[in-house]
Amino acid sequence: MKLTHHLDDATLVRYAAGDLDEAFAVIVSSHLAMCEQCRKASHDAEELGGQMLEAAEETAVNEDAFAKLMAAIDEQNQANVDGVDAQNVHQFPKKRAAISGDVPMPLQRFLGSQIADIEWKKVAPGISKHDIDLGKDVPSSLYLLNIAEGQAVPEHGHGGMEMTLILSGAYTDRFGRFGPGDIADLDEHVEHQPIVEAGAPCICLVATEKPTKFKGLVERILQPIIGI
Amino acid sequence: MRTALKLVNNNEPNPAIELAKHHRQLIARVGSSQDRAAFQALFEHFAPRIKAMMLKGGMGVMQAEDLMQDVMMTVWRKSSQFSPDRGTVSAWIFTIARNARIDLMRKASSRPYDDVYEMEIAADDKSSDDEVLQSQREECISAALQDLPKDQREVIQLAFVADLSQSEIAKKLSLPIGTVKSRMRLAYGKLKGKLEAVR
Numbered sequence: 001m002k003l004t005h006h007l008d009d010a011t012l013v014r015y016a017a018g019d020l021d022e023a024f025a026v027i028v029s030s031h032l033a034m035c036e037q038c039r040k041a042s043h044d045a046e047e048l049g050g051q052m053l054e055a056a057e058e059t060a061v062n063e064d065a066f067a068k069l070m071a072a073i074d075e076q077n078q079a080n081v082d083g084v085d086a087q088n089v090h091q092f093p094k095k096r097a098a099i100s101g102d103v104p105m106p107l108q109r110f111l112g113s114q115i116a117d118i119e120w121k122k123v124a125p126g127i128s129k130h131d132i133d134l135g136k137d138v139p140s141s142l143y144l145l146n147i148a149e150g151q152a153v154p155e156h157g158h159g160g161m162e163m164t165l166i167l168s169g170a171y172t173d174r175f176g177r178f179g180p181g182d183i184a185d186l187d188e189h190v191e192h193q194p195i196v197e198a199g200a201p202c203i204c205l206v207a208t209e210k211p212t213k214f215k216g217l218v219e220r221i222l223q224p225i226i227g228i
Numbered sequence: 229m230r231t232a233l234k235l236v237n238n239n240e241p242n243p244a245i246e247l248a249k250h251h252r253q254l255i256a257r258v259g260s261s262q263d264r265a266a267f268q269a270l271f272e273h274f275a276p277r278i279k280a281m282m283l284k285g286g287m288g289v290m291q292a293e294d295l296m297q298d299v300m301m302t303v304w305r306k307s308s309q310f311s312p313d314r315g316t317v318s319a320w321i322f323t324i325a326r327n328a329r330i331d332l333m334r335k336a337s338s339r340p341y342d343d344v345y346e347m348e349i350a351a352d353d354k355s356s357d358d359e360v361l362q363s364q365r366e367e368c369i370s371a372a373l374q375d376l377p378k379d380q381r382e383v384i385q386l387a388f389v390a391d392l393s394q395s396e397i398a399k400k401l402s403l404p405i406g407t408v409k410s411r412m413r414l415a416y417g418k419l420k421g422k423l424e425a426v427r
Contacts, residue, residue: 010394010409013416017387018326019394022336029340033347042344043315044423045416049326049388050319051373054244056389058276059283062293066271069300070264106343138336 005175005182007031007038011163016045023140026106026132027163027183027207033104034165034181102168107205111144115168115203118144126151140209147171147202152195160209162186169202171195244374248366251317259308267307270317271300278325285329285391295332299325309349312362316369322388329391361426368422380415383408 007015007028014020015028032039062068101113110132111118120128126148134142140161147153149169163185170179171194178184178194186192188209196202251273257266278299282292302324310320323345327338376384386392386400394412398405 009413009416009420013384013387013412014394016323016326018330018336018338018391019387020336022340025336025340029344032344039344039348041420043319044420046319046323047315047369047419047423048373048384048416049322050316051369052385052388053274053277053281053322053325054247054318055373055385056277056280056284059280059292061275061279061296065275065293065297066268069271069297069304072297072301073304105347106340109339 003035003037003179003181005178005184006035007041007183008185011185012038012041012045013048016042016049021140022134022138023142023207024161024163026110026134026142027165027205029106030104030205031165031181031183033106035183104167118146118203120146127153140207142205142207144203144205147194147196147204149196149198149201152193154193160188162188162206162208165205167203167205169200169204170197171202171204172197242367242370244370245363245366248316248318248370249363252312252362255303255307255310255317258304259310267304270303274303274318274321275300278321281325281389282329284389285333287333291332295325295328299328302328311348311352313352313358314348316366326388333391364426365423368426369419372419372422376415376418380411383411384415387412 011020011028015025020028032042101108102115103111103113111130118130120130123129128146130144130146132142132144144167147169153171163183164178165183166178166180168180170177172178173184173192173194175184175192177197184192194202251270254263254266254270257263258270275296279292279296282295283289287295299321303321306324310317314320323341327341330336330338330341373381382401383397386397387394392400394405394408397403398408401408
């Protein structure tokens with residue numbers, strides 16, 4: 001997949017450091033699942049962590065720490081009827097990873113594998129929404145929007161960080177055209193007005209730090225109702 | 229994998245690069261034959277660093293020791309899945325420690341990271357064994373980080389080791405968030421530029 005819009009470098013660093021809450025970790029990893037270039041870039045950012053670990057001052061571990069660990073490994077090995085080493089117990093589910101369907105893998109545990117199976121709730125003319133519940137501990141929100149072809153989303157700025165990942169269809173705003181796999185990783189001061197391309201609805205995943213701020217009075221009144 | 233055990237002649241040996249290469253050879257031995265001596269060497273190097281990282285992130289001594297045990301257990305179990313194509317042993321062990329810390333300390337889950345990781349494992353039929361390329365990358369990483377200006381290094385250290393969020397870093401250093409972000413971009417950009425050249 002040839003993509004045009006990728007993650008901001010600062011986002012890659014925060015993701016590598018573990019500084020994104022689950023809503024943003026899910027949208028970033030979903031983009032990574034669709035974008036080999038950013039996958040490689042995320043590993044480059046992790047090298048910063050590797051170097052910091054190398055440079056970290058050492059704190060003595062308990063004297064018996066290694067013996068304790070090997071004993072735990074031996075114990076696990078014995079617990080396996082066939083005596084396989086613990087190393088081989090944790091098999092990766094390769095079949096599951098060879099994903100079917102058009103939902104990126106990090107989203108499948110919330111949505112299943114098919115975009116067509118997602119249930120929508122109409123929130124405004126031409127706009128439907130599907131909320132993803134991550135639990136109340138996660139400060140940001142994560143949801144999908146299904147926006148009808150040709151539909152314009154009211155011009156809005158952002159109260160905080162916002163990312164939009166296109167799953168199908170496309171929209172255009174002043175930053176260009178966003179098609180499947182593209183991610184809009186927007187700064188909080190940015191304002192934009194996406195318009196969905198003709199031909200198909202645009203289905204996108206959105207993570208927001210705080211509710212999006214609409215510009216006009218009508219939209220501001222509508223906001224609690226639309227909830228975007 | 230055998231070729232990875234051969235040492236490449238280097239005209240000007242750099243200790244950091246030699247160490248990275250050595251770790252790569254050790255993990256290959258653990259992964260292919262459950263070599264406990266090789267694992268012990270890795271343990272002696274990384275365990276005290278992982279514990280220090282957990283302490284810096286605000287954990288108590290007991291908790292840091294326990295989490296270090298968990299991390300090294302995962303290193304043992306997953307060693308056969310380590311691929312030098314994706315990065316250095318240090319970076320890989322860092323990600324295991326990071327994920328363990330996310331699950332324990334943050335109100336989050338490391339599942340999204342694991343999903344991408346599993347996808348990559350499934351996609352790599354067979355990782356290539358390009359010794360020259362791996363050495364070049366190790367060289368780039370070490371060089372890029374050695375040249376890192378102090379103010380950028382500080383931000384990176386606080387984010388990756390001390391586990392501070394972007395806004396906590398800004399507060400601690402009395403800087404606008406935009407400055408923290410741009411230092412992150414600069415530190416990473418330098419590394420990225422060098423790594424892309426050898427990819």
